[in-house]
Amino acid sequence: MNNNLLSAGHTACSGCGQSLAARMVIDAAGKNTVVVNNTGCLEVFSTAYPESAWGVPWVHSLFENAAAVASGVEAGLIYLGKKDSINVIAQGGDGSTADIGLQALSGMLERGHDILYVCYDNEAYMNTGVQRSGLTPFDTNTTTSPSGKKSSGNIRPKKPMPEIANAHGIPYVATASAGYPQDIQRKVKKALSIKGPKYLQIHVPCPLGWRHEPNLTIEVGKLAVECGLYPLIEYESGKLSAVRKISAKPVEEYLKVQGRFKHLLSNPEEIKKIQAIADYNIEKYGLKLQTEAGS
């Protein structure tokens, strides 16, 4: 099977969760796909001229406009009578999705374009050197939300992008994780089987920005899900339709393997606050695995 739509040889860092997830996405989507990419790590490491890792038609315009450019591509394909046989995927990182590109994304979702938008969420502006974004978690140490005598890092929790996307009344919203590659592919295929705007947010560990060992990418991704900090959920037609059940590991297990949370390990009060976020997610989405005894 030829799965080289995002081929090897690109310049992503060792252990890059985004490159893994992006390959899962495009291989699941297949060759009849046009990709529109925001500026960011993915665009930089996959298209340094004169090389390109992409085996599908691919266009990058600016940091924040992939959703709008994709809207134009989709309109053009409809005009040409080709849309029914071609997928359009718009994609970008968390900053270009939830911050600077939120307006363009909202417009795309609201207008009902038949596009899958994929947000690769590595929880900060990694391409420019790990600055905080609207999707940076609470208490994360980044270069613009550093911990210090008067701060324990990022002061706000993650912007609830899946809920914001879902509030547009679109047919499909899901989260996924580089920790579960097959789940990414299942969700991409499901999304592309549905006509209309779809939003998929994939948690992609970044060894450089999160400061974990590159060989831990999958494990770190799984820990985020297993502790309840990154719930894997699906909304269909506005309703929560599926969640990945978890054993609810303590958040500390996830935090302690990453340098970006190192400052918290001697601060149990802050860890409690983060545990409260996980507990809230577990409660809200019903994530807890029920034992046979029904505990």
Added chain:
Amino acid sequence: MRQFIEGSHAIAEVIKLCKPGVISAYPITPQTHIVEDLAQMVADGSVDAQFVNVESEHSAASVVLGGAAAGVRSYTATSSQGLFYMSEVIFNIAGLRLPLVLTCANRAVSAPINIWNDQQDSISLRDAGWIQLYAEDIQEAVDLHIIGYKISEDKDVMLPVMVCMDGFILTHGIETVDIPSQEQVDKFLPPYKALYKLDVDDPMTIGPLVGPDYYMETRYAIQKTLGDCLKIIPQAIADFSKDFGRNYSGLVEAYQVKDAERVIIAMGSVCGSIKDVVDELRSKGKKVGLLKIVSYRPFPVDAICNSLKDVPKVAVLDKAVSLGSYAPLASEIRSAFFGKKKAPKVISSFIAGLGGRDITKDSIKEIYRLLTAKELQEEFIDLKPELLKEKYE
């Protein structure tokens, strides 16, 4: 067919004839009538296009970028703040070498907010890599859109074209306009066949990261193409004039310049008023003339110098300011003549009509009157001195 028609409606009619497949726009005065008409045409089925109602001008420009990248003729229109909000995408479209036509309904820029006409918006984007053509009247605006697509899609060009028409004066003015037939337009402007596009059967990467080893050549290539356009544009205009029975002269239009002692250089609708004043003053024996600039980008240095080499005194009328420096058009006219043996002795600079202040025949006569042996720098016409005395204490 000749119709008594509002400028915006005429533009919508000609865009319909150009058969774009993707149209996207965001409302801004005074561009709105154009896109309202097109939306109605799409709703009625008389235009077979995808009309994408976006949440901002940034997205309007991005949508037509996407349409063009998909290989489809695309169209948008905007004005003033809208053009500025597009500006990031405007530079990007030219860099990606995508063909497109955009109507700029020229309007002043904030602050203070002002919806009326001057040309500060498009002039401020002169370095974006777009071809900028300025219309004197509604007929010329209509025709420049057809010519614009022809030039933009030329495989030796592949650059976007901005057709600039003065807001309200032309967009909301009503004139008798010859709207060409569909057959005429189809013959001149065949269906768009993209040189390169997003094609699943022939995948290509558009808009990659380009480092120091390659970037300069991409900018050089645009500069070179715009230089070539100094031949391609007049040829397209000549072809159009022949096919459609017009008598356009090309990059510039010299009106009563041959024996003139004093000439005003200007762009856009004010040229019509200047022609009236020229006729009036000529009837009184004054040797005055007008040089109308149609193509501001590329800037037709040779055409300008050839037209004016024997004219002793030239006045440049700018409807924009480069705050803190020389007026934009005046500074380029002076540069054009720098070091030339045959050049006007006087090149005076005038700024008029900002924020919709009328440039009347008297304003134009005042410019001719002030065009003496004494060279003037950035002389504002029709300023109200009483307003300048107000102090904020």
